[in-house]
Amino acid sequence: MKVLEIGKEKWNADALCKMTEDEAIRKLSKNYTPDQIRNAWKQANKKK
Amino acid sequence: MGQIICSCENPKFPNLGRPNCVIEQRAIAFPILVPRYKADGITRNTVDVTDPNIGVVIQALLLASVDAESRIYPFPRCENVTFERTDDVYDTAASSTKFLVPFVGGVRTMKAENWAKNAVHAMLREFKKIGCTDVDMYLVDVAGSLWGIKDDINDTLMRGYAVSTETFVAFKEWATDTTVMKLMSSWDFDRTECEENSYAITAGELGYKATTLRANQQAYTDSEALTTLTAEVKVYTGFGTAGVRGKVIGLVDANFVLSVAGVPFAATAVETSDGEYTLTYAIQVGTVDVAVVNATGFDVTGSDFVAL
Numbered sequence: 001m002k003v004l005e006i007g008k009e010k011w012n013a014d015a016l017c018k019m020t021e022d023e024a025i026r027k028l029s030k031n032y033t034p035d036q037i038r039n040a041w042k043q044a045n046k047k048k
Numbered sequence: 049m050g051q052i053i054c055s056c057e058n059p060k061f062p063n064l065g066r067p068n069c070v071i072e073q074r075a076i077a078f079p080i081l082v083p084r085y086k087a088d089g090i091t092r093n094t095v096d097v098t099d100p101n102i103g104v105v106i107q108a109l110l111l112a113s114v115d116a117e118s119r120i121y122p123f124p125r126c127e128n129v130t131f132e133r134t135d136d137v138y139d140t141a142a143s144s145t146k147f148l149v150p151f152v153g154g155v156r157t158m159k160a161e162n163w164a165k166n167a168v169h170a171m172l173r174e175f176k177k178i179g180c181t182d183v184d185m186y187l188v189d190v191a192g193s194l195w196g197i198k199d200d201i202n203d204t205l206m207r208g209y210a211v212s213t214e215t216f217v218a219f220k221e222w223a224t225d226t227t228v229m230k231l232m233s234s235w236d237f238d239r240t241e242c243e244e245n246s247y248a249i250t251a252g253e254l255g256y257k258a259t260t261l262r263a264n265q266q267a268y269t270d271s272e273a274l275t276t277l278t279a280e281v282k283v284y285t286g287f288g289t290a291g292v293r294g295k296v297i298g299l300v301d302a303n304f305v306l307s308v309a310g311v312p313f314a315a316t317a318v319e320t321s322d323g324e325y326t327l328t329y330a331i332q333v334g335t336v337d338v339a340v341v342n343a344t345g346f347d348v349t350g351s352d353f354v355a356l
Binding site: 001003008009010011012015016026027028030031032040 | 272273274275276277278280316318320321324326328354356
């Protein structure tokens with residue numbers, strides 16, 4: 001599993017790559033802001 | 049088969065009178081499989097026929113929360129249920145006088161068919177689980193009575209008919225231009241089973257028709273950590289198409305039990321799309337075990353993920 005470290009948070013880059021940006025925001029909005037999620041999603045997809 | 053116990057000093061002869069009202073066994077609607085012994089390998093699975101709440105007790109045995117080796121597993125409604133019996137064996141002398149060879153032959157084979165929706169491949173995959181562990185079977189007749197065996201008239205515990213598990217077979221019958229898909233199964237009863245010891249718990253005594261007893265669906269989970277504080281758990285069944293699995297929807301916080309090394313921790317669950325749940329929790333270290341509990345109508349196999 002590819003892991004992104006952004007600040008203190010770790011993100012599962014492989015899982016983020018399988019989602020659309022909207023899907024990632026929908027699934028993670030309880031704990032993160034849309035901007036945080038967008039940033040992580042873009043970084044995950046850059047690493048593809 | 050039953051034994052004829054001869055006592056020459058105290059011979060017995062049949063009293064074949066009967067009362068006006070008796071309980072007939074009707075055509076069998078479906079069997080209910082039950083592991084022969086509980087997890088201890090010693091205690092036979094039975095039902096207490098004197099329990100005033102027998103109907104509720106039997107319904108409770110369906111729940112996935114009951115230990116797998118104490119639970120009951122109804123079949124779907126069956127078609128064309130038959131009970132064939134092999135011929136008895138006789139030793140015939142040259143004079144043509146025949147002598148029955150007792151306890152040889154007379155083997156009972158039960159055959160059942162499941163048609164159409166009850167015969168889909170996901171069901172056949174479940175049937176393939178039968179055969180490793182010894183089982184008994186209760187029988188539900190079309191009148192809604194639940195039939196089993198009491199080895200003695202004074203017994204308060206009723207068990208299922210003992211099945212010769214080694215003879216169980218289930219296979220697919222393909223659909224044709226004039227027939228639907230079928231699932232064919234058969235098994236022998238244990239050769240020592242005494243059918244004359246059949247007893248019924250009637251629909252009236254249960255408080256419902258036993259034909260209403262329904263099995264759980266098998267379900268599965270895939271889980272993975274998404275972030276340090278969240279994981280996604282997908283809960284699905286073996287039904288559906290090659291690309292789209294059946295979904296288990298409507299689960300809530302209380303249905304998910306997350307733990308590390310056997311120690312549970314709190315998590316909240318949000319269903320973000322059908323059958324897909326985002327779980328949120330405090331930071332964890334190590335492998336997280338995911339169990340789905342109390343999902344009515346489902347027996348869910350858990351999974352695990354490595355926390356981020």
